[in-house]
Amino acid sequence: MSSHAPRSPFRAGAGAALGAPALAMGVSFLAFGAAVAAAGLGTGWALGASLGVYGMAGQLVLLQAAGTGDPTGATLGATAANARFLPMAMALAPWLGAGPRRRWLALPFIAITPWAAAMRVLPGLPEAARLRWFLGFALVSWxxxxxxxxxxxxxxPWLRPPLLAALLFANPLYFALLLAAEGRLPASRLPILAGIAAAPLAVLLPAAWGLLAAGLLGGTLAFLARRPWRRGGG
Structure with a gap:
């Protein structure tokens, strides 16, 4: 039995969220809060975006569009930026080990860090403990x-723009390093390299579309690059 399956899976998951995952998420969301303040928006807006949208790409698109006075465009942009959560949820659902109705409890908390941790840990847990472990980890992260x-x-007031930019990328960098460290085949690292190659689009294009275009291009490049590896491994 895995060492991650003590008597209280919820508490084990909550404990696992503390440390590096909490630090990586914390500095990114701290930078987001400072960016919201710099934009002249209030505490309610900041907490609503972080706890409601709960995806940094979507939150940044929403923040960038907040000053345009176009709520429809801002909502559509944030939704498109966080569309990656749909395939993530589909990949995670079979590992939650609970009935279909109980799995809905995990839905509001699916984000990069909880998802990555769950995909690593849940296969080694007893089926009855999986959902509780995920909820413990995800609730603490949230x-x-x-x-x-x-x-x-x-x-x-004490955070300068260059530092904010660096802090915002702490969590994506942690996630990328986690994937790179655990990848056994060169093909598993291709999405990271493709994302790096597409990143300049986020700077060259208008702010509202840069992240979307970079994600679309990077994901397409990674998909096309992985096809030869799949054929060779079959």
């Missing part, structure tokens, strides 16, 4: 996101 956002609002 609370860290809200707390860090609030702290970012308070710390905004």
């Amino acid at each position: 609370l860290v996101a809200g707390l860090a956002t609030w702290l970012g609002l308070l710390a905004a």
Whole structure:
């Protein structure tokens, strides 16, 4: 039995969320809170975006579009930026080990960090413990996101734009390093390399579309690059 399956899976998951995952998420959401303050928006807006949207790409698109006065465009842009959560949820659902109705409890908390942790840990847990472990990890991560956002609002006067930009990328960098470290085949690292190659689009294109275009191009490149590896492994 895995060491990740003690008597209380919920508490084990909550404990696993503390440490590197909480630090990576915390600094990114702290930077987001500071960016919201710099844009002249309030605490309610910041916490609503962090706890409701709960996806940094979508939150940034929403923030960039907040000053345009176009709520429809902002909503559509944030939804498209976080569309990656649909395939993530589909991949995770079979590993939650609970009935279809109970799996819906996990839906609001699916984000990069909880998803990556769950895909690594859940296969080694007893089926009855999987959903509780995920909810423990995900709830702590969600609370860290809200707390860090609030702290970012308070710390905004002391955070300069270059530092904010670096902090915003802490969580994606942690996720990329996690994937790179665990990849056994060169093909498993291709999405990271493709994302790096497409990243300049986020700077060259208008702010509202840069992240979407970079994600679309990077994902397409990774998909096309992986096809030869799949044929060779079959």
